[in-house]
Amino acid sequence: MSEVGRVNGQRSPSSEPIRADDPIKFDTDVLVLGGGPAGAWAAYGAASRGARVTLVDKGYLGSSGATAPGGNNVLYVEPDQKLRDEAVASRMAQGGYLSEARWIHRILDNVYEQLKLVEQWGYPFPKDEYGNSQRSHLQGPEYMKLMRNVVKKAGVRILDQSPALELLVDSHGVGGARGVSRLEGLPWEIRASAVVIATGGCAFLAGGLGCNVLTGEGLLMAAELGAELSGMEFARHYAPSAGGGTVTRGRTLGWGTFSREDGTVVDRRGDPDALARALLDGPVYAVLDKADTPEKRRILRGAHAIFFLPLDRAGFDPFTQRFPVTLRYEGTVRGVGGIRITGDDCSTTIPGLYAAGDAASRQLVTGASSGGGAFNAAWALSSGGWSGEAAAQYALSLGRKPHERTLQAAGRAGVQSASTGSASIETAAVIKAVQSEVFPLEINYFRSVPVLEQSLRRLNALWPAVNGAPGTSADELLRSREAAAMVQTARWSHTAALARTETRGMHTFAEYPDTDPRQQRRLTTAGVETIRVRPEGLAPASAHPEPHPISWRKAVAA
Numbered sequence: 001m002s003e004v005g006r007v008n009g010q011r012s013p014s015s016e017p018i019r020a021d022d023p024i025k026f027d028t029d030v031l032v033l034g035g036g037p038a039g040a041w042a043a044y045g046a047a048s049r050g051a052r053v054t055l056v057d058k059g060y061l062g063s064s065g066a067t068a069p070g071g072n073n074v075l076y077v078e079p080d081q082k083l084r085d086e087a088v089a090s091r092m093a094q095g096g097y098l099s100e101a102r103w104i105h106r107i108l109d110n111v112y113e114q115l116k117l118v119e120q121w122g123y124p125f126p127k128d129e130y131g132n133s134q135r136s137h138l139q140g141p142e143y144m145k146l147m148r149n150v151v152k153k154a155g156v157r158i159l160d161q162s163p164a165l166e167l168l169v170d171s172h173g174v175g176g177a178r179g180v181s182r183l184e185g186l187p188w189e190i191r192a193s194a195v196v197i198a199t200g201g202c203a204f205l206a207g208g209l210g211c212n213v214l215t216g217e218g219l220l221m222a223a224e225l226g227a228e229l230s231g232m233e234f235a236r237h238y239a240p241s242a243g244g245g246t247v248t249r250g251r252t253l254g255w256g257t258f259s260r261e262d263g264t265v266v267d268r269r270g271d272p273d274a275l276a277r278a279l280l281d282g283p284v285y286a287v288l289d290k291a292d293t294p295e296k297r298r299i300l301r302g303a304h305a306i307f308f309l310p311l312d313r314a315g316f317d318p319f320t321q322r323f324p325v326t327l328r329y330e331g332t333v334r335g336v337g338g339i340r341i342t343g344d345d346c347s348t349t350i351p352g353l354y355a356a357g358d359a360a361s362r363q364l365v366t367g368a369s370s371g372g373g374a375f376n377a378a379w380a381l382s383s384g385g386w387s388g389e390a391a392a393q394y395a396l397s398l399g400r401k402p403h404e405r406t407l408q409a410a411g412r413a414g415v416q417s418a419s420t421g422s423a424s425i426e427t428a429a430v431i432k433a434v435q436s437e438v439f440p441l442e443i444n445y446f447r448s449v450p451v452l453e454q455s456l457r458r459l460n461a462l463w464p465a466v467n468g469a470p471g472t473s474a475d476e477l478l479r480s481r482e483a484a485a486m487v488q489t490a491r492w493s494h495t496a497a498l499a500r501t502e503t504r505g506m507h508t509f510a511e512y513p514d515t516d517p518r519q520q521r522r523l524t525t526a527g528v529e530t531i532r533v534r535p536e537g538l539a540p541a542s543a544h545p546e547p548h549p550i551s552w553r554k555a556v557a558a
C-alpha cells in the first residue's frame with residue numbers, strides 16, 4: 001500500500017497545491033456530472049440528440065459508484081396490462097402512497113425498451129430453456145464496462161478522476177461547473193448550456209462497496225443554486241453486512257442464523273427490526289447454516305463471490321463458524337431523497353439543470369420505501385436517458401453560447417472560506433462528527449423526536465466548521481467539499497424527518513408509531529444556511545428567499 005499522496009514513492013499531482021493559473025478550460029453543450037448508470041445514460045441520451053457532451057466522474061466511468069462493483073436487479077415486467085397494474089399497485093402501497101402510478105408506468109415502458117437496446121449493444125443476458133433473455137438483472141462490472149464503450153462511441157468526452165465541486169451560474173440559470181483533475185492536479189472549468197447532476201446518493205463514507213465516492217456534492221451544488229430536494233426524511237436505509245466486509249448482502253445473510261455473544265438466537269421471523277435491536281445490546285454473529293448442502297453452498301458462493309472473500313481471507317468457514325455482522329448505513333443511496341424533479345424530463349427548478357439517478361429524489365416511483373430492490377436501477381436508466389435528451393434539447397435551443405455568458409462560481413462551504421483569515425477546515429474531525437450523527441442506530445434507525453432534535457442541533461453547530469479555509473491540493477479540496485456536503489445532507493435529512501410527525505415507509509418515529517392519512521404528501525426541503533421544509537403543493541420555497549450570496553434567484557433578481 002502506498003503512503004497517502006504518494007505513488008511509488010513520488011508525490012502524486014492530486015496532493016500538490018493545485019495550479020490555479022493553468023486550468024483545464026473548455027465549452028460543451030451538455031455537461032454530465034457523475035458516471036454511474038444514470039450519468040452514462042444521460043451522456044448517451046444527450047449525445048444521441050446531437051449535443052456535444054462531456055462527462056466528468058470523481059472516479060472512473062465503468063467502475064465507480066454503487067452499481068459498478070456489484071449488480072442490480074432491475075424492474076422488468078413484460079408489457080402485460082395485468083402484470084403491470086399489479087406491479088404498480090403493489091409499489092404504491094409499499095411506498096406509502098407517495099409515488100405516482102403514471103411515473104411507475106413510464107419507467108416500466110422505458111426499461112422494457114431500453115434493455116432490448118442493452119442486449120443489442122452486447123450485454124450477455126442469460127437465456128431460459130426456451131431461449132428467452134432474462135433481463136431482470138444486470139451484473140455491475142459487465143453493464144458499466146459496456147456503458148463506458150457506448151458513451152465513448154457516442155462521442156462523449158470523458159474526464160475520469162475529475163470530481164465536480166461547484167456549479168457556474170448567471171441570471172439565465174446554470175452555466176457549467178468547476179472541479180479538479182486528480183490525475184493532473186489541475187482545476188477544471190467546463191462551461192455548458194445544460195448540466196445533468198448524476199453524482200449518486202450520499203452514503204457518508206460508511207464503507208459499503210462502491211459507495212465511498214458518494215458523499216452528496218451533487219445535492220449541495222444544486223441547493224446552492226436554489227434547487228429543492230424531496231424525500232430527505234426517508235434516508236434511513238441500513239443494510240446487513242459481515243462485520244469486517246464492505247459488501248451489504250441481505251439475501252446472502254438470509255441463509256444465516258443470527259446469535260448474540262452468549263449464543264442465544266436472534267429471532268428475526270416477521271420482525272424487520274430484530275437485528276437492529278440486538279445490535280443495540282451488543283455484538284451479533286451469523287453462521288450461514290441454512291445452506292446445508294454442498295450444492296447450496298456452491299450456488300451461494302457463485303452468486304456473491306465477493307461477499308465470501310474477506311471471510312475466506314480471515315480463515316472463517318461461514319457455513320459452520322460464526323462471524324460478526326453489522327448494519328451498514330446507506331444514506332440516500334438505498335434511501336429515497338434527492339434533488340426534486342419538476343418535469344417529466346427530469347428538469348429541476350433551475351433553468352438548464354437536470355437531475356438523474358440517486359442524485360434525484362426517487363419518490364415519484366418509490367414513494368416512502370427503498371427502491372434498492374429493482375426500482376433504483378430502473379430509475380437510474382430512465383431518468384438518465386430522459387434528462388440527457390432534455391438537456392441536449394435545451395442546450396441546442398439556447399441562443400446564447402456558454403463562452404458569451406458572465407458566469408459566477410456558486411460553491412461556498414468546503415470550497416471557499418466564509419471570511420478571510422478563517423481557520424482551516426478540520427476535515428477528518430468533521431467527517432467523524434457527522435458520521436456519529438447518522439450512523440448510530442439509536443439516533444437514526446430507532447428515531448425519536450428529542451434524540452433527533454439534539455442530533456440536528458449538533459449538526460447545525462458543525463456547519464461553521466465547513467465554512468473555514470479549504471486546503472490547497474485537489475485531494476484536500478475534494479475532501480473538504482465532501483465533508484461540507486455530508487454535513488449538509490445530514491442536516492436536510494434530520495430536518496425533514498422532524499417535519500414528518502408520523503411513521504410511513506422507511507421513516508419511523510417512536511412518538512408517532514402510526515401512519516397519519518393527513519400526511520400522505522411529499523415534503524420538499526430547500527436552503528443551505530437556513531433549511532425550510534414544506535409540503536409539496538404549498539407555497540414554494542422561493543417565497544422565503546435564501547440568504548445565500550449566489551443563488552440563481554438572487555442572480556435573477558440582480
Ligand SMILES: Cc1cc2nc3c(=O)[nH]c(=O)nc-3n(C[C@H](O)[C@H](O)[C@H](O)COP(=O)(O)OP(=O)(O)OC[C@H]3O[C@@H](n4cnc5c(N)ncnc54)[C@H](O)[C@@H]3O)c2cc1C
Nearest residue numbers: 034036037038058064065066073164200357358374376377
Ligand atoms: C449494495 C447495493 C445493492 C444494490 N442493489 C440494487 C438492486 O438490486 N436493484 C436496484 O434497483 N438498485 C440497487 N441498488 C441501488 C443502485 O445501485 C443505485 O440506485 C444506482 O447505482 C444509482 O445509479 P447512479 O448512476 O445514480 O449512481 P452511482 O451508480 O452510485 O454512480 C454515481 C457516480 O457519480 C460519481 N460522483 C460522485 N460524486 C461526484 C462528483 N462530485 N463529481 C463527479 N462525479 C461524482 C461517482 O464516482 C459515481 O461514478 C443497490 C445499491 C447498493 C449499495
